[in-house]
Amino acid sequence: MPLIPHAEGHGLVALARAAVVAAAHGERPPLPPRDGVYALQAGAFVSLHRDGELRGCIGQTEPRDVLGDVIVHCAGAAALEDPRFTPVQPDELRGLDVEVSVLTPPVPVTDPSTIVVGRHGLIVGRDGRRGLLLPQVAVEWGWTREEFLAQTCRKAGLHPDAWRRGADVFAFEAEIFSEENATSR
Numbered sequence: 001m002p003l004i005p006h007a008e009g010h011g012l013v014a015l016a017r018a019a020v021v022a023a024a025h026g027e028r029p030p031l032p033p034r035d036g037v038y039a040l041q042a043g044a045f046v047s048l049h050r051d052g053e054l055r056g057c058i059g060q061t062e063p064r065d066v067l068g069d070v071i072v073h074c075a076g077a078a079a080l081e082d083p084r085f086t087p088v089q090p091d092e093l094r095g096l097d098v099e100v101s102v103l104t105p106p107v108p109v110t111d112p113s114t115i116v117v118g119r120h121g122l123i124v125g126r127d128g129r130r131g132l133l134l135p136q137v138a139v140e141w142g143w144t145r146e147e148f149l150a151q152t153c154r155k156a157g158l159h160p161d162a163w164r165r166g167a168d169v170f171a172f173e174a175e176i177f178s179e180e181n182a183t184s185r
Contacts, residue, residue: 004102008037009177012071012100016046017179019075020098024088029076032068040067043103045134045174046074048088050095056082061123061132061172063105071100099178101134106170112163114171115145121174122152126167131156135174 004012015038018030032038044067045059056078060070075098079088088096106123109115115122121135131152138148150160153167163169 004037004175004177009100009102009175012037012044012067012102013098013177013179015068016071016075016100017098019072020046020048020079020088020096021093023076023079024090024093029072032066032072034066034068038066038068038071041065042067042070043105043172044070044074045101045103046071046078047099047101047134048078049097049099050092055092055096056085056088058082059101059103059132061103061106063103067102097179099176101136101174101176104173106172109169109171112145112149112169115148117143117145117148119173120171122148123170123172124149124152124156124158124163124167125170126156126158126162129156129158131158134176136176 015030015032022029041063043059043061043063045057047054048056058074058077058081060074117138118135121133123130123132133152133155143151149163153160153162158167
């Protein structure tokens with residue numbers, strides 16, 4: 001995965017923040033720049049946290065669109081459309097931390113022992129169901145590789161050992177930029 005320079009990663013987070021603010025106020029989202037990192041075709045997720053707890057998270061895994069457009073769309077959707085949460089209100093904006101994860105394309109996993117907790121995110125799918133967990137989730141919860149696979153299966157609505165019984169498993173990597181610490185991790 002090509003490393004995104006710190007300043008450009010910080011710019012992605014600032015763009016996501018501007019899109020969240022616009023969404024919460026019912027305004028048009030910002031137009032992203034059309035050059036540099038913003039012009040890369042990449043998947044990304046935008047995660048919102050309040051007091052260390054998830055407040056919204058939406059993403060696009062496939063590199064179908066330019067990164068600037070993906071960030072703007074996902075940030076607005078994380079603020080307003082994550083079905084797990086009520087829409088973000090303007091009075092919440094000051095307490096939100098914005099995080100951007102830029103993804104590598106997902107690749108099939110043929111040997112689960114190659115999954116590295118903290119490095120890889122996972123997608124598990126079967127019978128039209130699909131679950132995805134970002135790399136940082138396994139670290140935050142202190143999961144082993146097998147627990148990470150099982151939790152991704154659960155997120156897909158599958159039996160926890162579906163990864164052992166024919167479910168499709170894909171791995172990806174993410175470069176993560178956060179407002180909270182203004183650095184990549």
